[in-house]
Amino acid sequence: MRPTVRTIADRTPRPRSATLSKTTNNARGLAFRRVTIANNTCVANDSGITLTNSGGRISNVIIQNNIVTTTGAGAAPTIQITPAATASRFRNNIYYAAASDEFYWADQTPRNFASWTSASGEVRSSFTDPLLVDATAIPPRLWDDPEGREGGSPISALSIENYTPTASSPAVDRGADQVDSTRLDHRGSHKDIGSVELCDPADTGGGDPRSAPSVCQSKFLPVEPVIGV
Numbered sequence: 001m002r003p004t005v006r007t008i009a010d011r012t013p014r015p016r017s018a019t020l021s022k023t024t025n026n027a028r029g030l031a032f033r034r035v036t037i038a039n040n041t042c043v044a045n046d047s048g049i050t051l052t053n054s055g056g057r058i059s060n061v062i063i064q065n066n067i068v069t070t071t072g073a074g075a076a077p078t079i080q081i082t083p084a085a086t087a088s089r090f091r092n093n094i095y096y097a098a099a100s101d102e103f104y105w106a107d108q109t110p111r112n113f114a115s116w117t118s119a120s121g122e123v124r125s126s127f128t129d130p131l132l133v134d135a136t137a138i139p140p141r142l143w144d145d146p147e148g149r150e151g152g153s154p155i156s157a158l159s160i161e162n163y164t165p166t167a168s169s170p171a172v173d174r175g176a177d178q179v180d181s182t183r184l185d186h187r188g189s190h191k192d193i194g195s196v197e198l199c200d201p202a203d204t205g206g207g208d209p210r211s212a213p214s215v216c217q218s219k220f221l222p223v224e225p226v227i228g229v
Helices: 113-120
Strands: 021-025 032-038 041-045 049-053 058-064 067-070 079-082 089-091 094-096 103-105
Touching (some): 021 032, 032 049, 049 058, 058 079, 103 113
Parallel strands (some): 032 058, 041 067, 049 079, 067 094
């Protein structure tokens, strides 16, 4: 199964509204349902995951296996779900930010990570440095300069090598192995948290035997469609 939302190192220079997922609504009577955000690595952005629906409810949300880091003291929120989501699951994520109290559940009251997990029911997640190879690396710009000074880089120039977890990363073998009843491909004993598996040539692999080669055999971003949102 391909990741539901595929985002790798979304720190490419862009307007300062960069976020992994931001969905908002103010119209009354509109519900957010069946939203899945899974298997992403999103580093050094201005904000993380935001689902806000002031005009209705939020339900049946799955957020799992994501690495979400924000940068700078003014970066917010790390994650925001307002109003409180019902019949939803939050699990196996790694969050990391300069500010530790940018978690929002049900309202605009800032919470720390412990308060967030208590309120949201999130499990098997952590607030810690994901220990990637180089989370500060800035990928090349893929789009043309709007002022016409230079063209964008080809997709083949976007290496994912910097955003793989190191051997000591808390992401390794700590992910959920399936979304609902659909099994996720993985290389080690369990799915790694994030979008890229640990580059360990000794891994024999796991999950579907038809899975793609490990990142050890391909250093470039696989082109995959965004599905299921």
